Amino acid sequence: MIRFEHVTKRYADGTTAVDDLSFEVGRGELVTLVGPSGCGKTTTMKMVNRLVEPSSGRVLVDGRDVAATDPVELRRGIGYVIQQVGLFPHRTVLENTATVPRLLGERRARAHARAAELLELVGLDPRAFGDRYPDQLSGGQRQRVGVARALAADPPVLLMDEPFGAVDPVVRERLQSEFLALQARMRKTVLFVTHDLEEAVRLGDRMAVYGHGTIEQLDPPAAVLGSPATPYVAEFVGADRALRRLSVTPVEESHLDRPPVVRLDDPLPRAWDGARSVVVDAEGRPYGWLPAAAEAAGPAAPGTAGASPARTSAAGAAPGGVREYARRMEARVELGGSLREAFSAMLRYDAGWVAVVDPDGGRYLGVLTPERLHGALRRSLGDGDGDGVGDGGDGLGNGNGNGEGDGTEAAPAVTRP
Numbered sequence: 001m002i003r004f005e006h007v008t009k010r011y012a013d014g015t016t017a018v019d020d021l022s023f024e025v026g027r028g029e030l031v032t033l034v035g036p037s038g039c040g041k042t043t044t045m046k047m048v049n050r051l052v053e054p055s056s057g058r059v060l061v062d063g064r065d066v067a068a069t070d071p072v073e074l075r076r077g078i079g080y081v082i083q084q085v086g087l088f089p090h091r092t093v094l095e096n097t098a099t100v101p102r103l104l105g106e107r108r109a110r111a112h113a114r115a116a117e118l119l120e121l122v123g124l125d126p127r128a129f130g131d132r133y134p135d136q137l138s139g140g141q142r143q144r145v146g147v148a149r150a151l152a153a154d155p156p157v158l159l160m161d162e163p164f165g166a167v168d169p170v171v172r173e174r175l176q177s178e179f180l181a182l183q184a185r186m187r188k189t190v191l192f193v194t195h196d197l198e199e200a201v202r203l204g205d206r207m208a209v210y211g212h213g214t215i216e217q218l219d220p221p222a223a224v225l226g227s228p229a230t231p232y233v234a235e236f237v238g239a240d241r242a243l244r245r246l247s248v249t250p251v252e253e254s255h256l257d258r259p260p261v262v263r264l265d266d267p268l269p270r271a272w273d274g275a276r277s278v279v280v281d282a283e284g285r286p287y288g289w290l291p292a293a294a295e296a297a298g299p300a301a302p303g304t305a306g307a308s309p310a311r312t313s314a315a316g317a318a319p320g321g322v323r324e325y326a327r328r329m330e331a332r333v334e335l336g337g338s339l340r341e342a343f344s345a346m347l348r349y350d351a352g353w354v355a356v357v358d359p360d361g362g363r364y365l366g367v368l369t370p371e372r373l374h375g376a377l378r379r380s381l382g383d384g385d386g387d388g389v390g391d392g393g394d395g396l397g398n399g400n401g402n403g404e405g406d407g408t409e410a411a412p413a414v415t416r417p
């Protein structure tokens with residue numbers, strides 16, 4: 001969709017900003033351009049909408065040489081979002097968003113209706129924000145209007161130059177998530193400039209790591225982090241690349257542990273004194289866990305909540321059903337979600353495992369334990385044989401006596417009151 005063929009840009013003062021660059025961005029693909037300041041990212045981007053003309057080489061959009069396309073016509077098909085959004089200060093949010101359709105001759109009512117839809121899409125209620133002026137918005141809200149405005153003419157191509165660079169990290173992360181969700185629906189062809197490595201990793205279908213005017217590596221983020229092509233890239237992505245890999249490695253079936261499962265409305269299992277079990281509700285969604293009988297029967301440890309102590313009968317079964325003893329556990333992640341989300345859920349809920357659920361319907365599929373997570377990460381980094389993980393335990397603290405499943409690492413954390 002966007003194709004660079006041996007493109008060089010030398011500015012009048014002799015600076016070579018881009019040097020013999022050739023690469024292609026596929027239709028519906030999001031490529032992030034990342035690299036240190038002054039390496040030529042913005043120059044690359046501006047050659048697509050002819051804000052900068054190449055010194056040599058060609059840039060093609062949808063097979064057409066941009067040099068042979070009228071710039072005004074060209075830019076109609078290319079949304080452009082920059083860091084300082086450049087909203088018109090004397091126009092309302094709705095008018096700002098409707099600017100391009102209006103310029104294209106659309107009637108006011110229609111353009112405004114479309115603008116309202118777009119504001120909704122980027123998470124701004126048009127009734128609350130449509131009539132405000134840009135200086136009555138926060139930085140994050142202004143960026144959202146910038147994105148809405150760039151989408152107003154429904155361009156197939158989006159150029160985004162540090163669009164979330166001016167907002168604080170928390171807002172930035174939210175804008176990134178929203179933009180990813182939006183992109184999953186719209187499938188625009190996007191060039192996205194950033195010098196934030198996390199952002200490049202998180203958003204890019206592929207990321208282009210720039211050296212000086214050239215691309216050192218253009219690959220999916222997982223590949224860049226897993227096998228940096230050059231020492232320069234290795235240095236750029238840094239020693240903590242393993243941590244960054246967490247964001248781009250999905251939770252897969254093969255990572256899961258499958259401890260015994262009981263239903264919330266079941267009677268207590270007959271052999272309720274061995275393994276701890278996962279508890280699911282009537283719809284098969286995770287509810288929590290059932291502690292080993294001895295644990296539920298014994299005095300409640302400090303900080304424990306949920307099950308009331310009960311004595312097991314001589315036969316090993318206790319009165320009552322699973323519901324009576326089950327403990328709530330909220331940590332969960334969808335299959336296909338990232339290891340980072342899984343890890344973050346474990347930390348947030350102070351849990352020793354996280355339930356993995358089907359993205360459609362939230363049915364329980366298995367659990368991910370710290371050991372499994374570590375193994376998955378090691379495997380994704382192509383490090384060692386990778387399958388020595390999760391051995392030596394079912395991850396839910398399967399009884400005592402084997403010296404490793406005593407609940408210190410992999411057992412479900414006690415739900416705090």
Ligand SMILES: Nc1ncnc2c1ncn2[C@@H]1O[C@H](COP(=O)(O)OP(=O)(O)OP(=O)(O)O)[C@@H](O)[C@H]1O
Pocket residue numbers: 011012013015016017035036037038039040041042043044195
């Ligand atoms: N109009 C210009 N005239 C002369 N040199 C320029 C011009 N614009 C950019 N440059 C130079 O070209 C090189 C690449 O600049 P460019 O803006 O493309 O880098 P960048 O990677 O986007 O940097 P940043 O992350 O700081 O925005 C830099 O050395 C810059 O100083």
